[in-house]
Amino acid sequence: MAIILGIDEAGRGPVIGSLFIAGVYIEESKQDKLKEIKVKDSKLLSRKKRDEIYKDIKKIAKFKLIKVEPKEIDSFLEKDNLNLNWLEAYKTAEIINDVNPDKVYIDSPSPNKTAYKNYIIKLLKNKDIDIIAEHKAESKFPVVAAASIIAKVNRDRELDQLEKKYGNIGPGYSSNEITQKFVKENWDKHPELFRKSWITWRNHKDKKEQKRLDEF
Secondary structure, eight states: OOEEEEEEEEOSSOSBSOEEEEEEEEEGGGTHHHHHTTOOOGGGSOHHHHHHHHHHHHHHOEEEEEEEOHHHHHHHHTSTTOOHHHHHHHHHHHHHHHHOOSEEEEEOOSSOHHHHHHHHHHTOSOTTSEEEEETTGGGTOHHHHHHHHHHHHHHHHHHHHHHHHHOOOTTSOTTSHHHHHHHHHHTTTOTTTBOTTSHHHHHHHHHHHHHHHHHO
16 A cells, blocks of 8 residues: 655745645545646646635545744754755755655755755655655646645635735735735734845845934
C-alpha cells in the first residue's frame, strides 16, 4: 500500500497575511479518484469551485497544513543566506517527516529543481523517500493540484477573517491598489498583519523615518 504525497503553497508573495503550505496524501492505487473530482491548479478555479473540490478532497484523501505567519517569515528571512525558498523547503520537509510517504511530488519554487530537492532530502528523517520536484507540478500531478486547492482555500479563509477585523485589505498583494492603500494608511498600526521584510512595508517605514529626520 504505497502512499503518495503532493505539496504546494498559497500566499507566498503577499505583504499581508500568512503563507500556507499543504500536503495531500493518498494511496497511490486510489489517486485516480482525484482526477474524478477534477482537481487542478487552484489559480485556474473560481473560489466557489475551489470550495466544492476542497470538500471532495477531504472525503477521499488526508492532508497536513502548515500556516506560517508574517512574524515567522520575517524572523526566518533575517538569517544569513536564507530566503523564502529555503523556508518553504523546511516546512515541506516537516510535512514529509510527519507523513512519511513512499513518494512525494513537490512544486519547486527554485529554478534549480535538483538543488531544491537535495536540500529537502538533507532535512528528512527517511532518506529513502522518492522525491519528484517539478516546476508547475500542480499542472502535472493531481495530488499536487489537490494540495494547491487545500492551501488556497485556507489562505482565502484567512483573508476573510482579516477583512472582518481590519476592513478592506484587498488580496494582500503589493500590486493591488486596495492593498497598497491599506498598507500606506496602516503600516505602523497592525504589526502582526504585515511582512516587514517586504519592500512594500519597508518603503513606508523608511519614508516615515526620513520625514522625521527632515523635520528635525
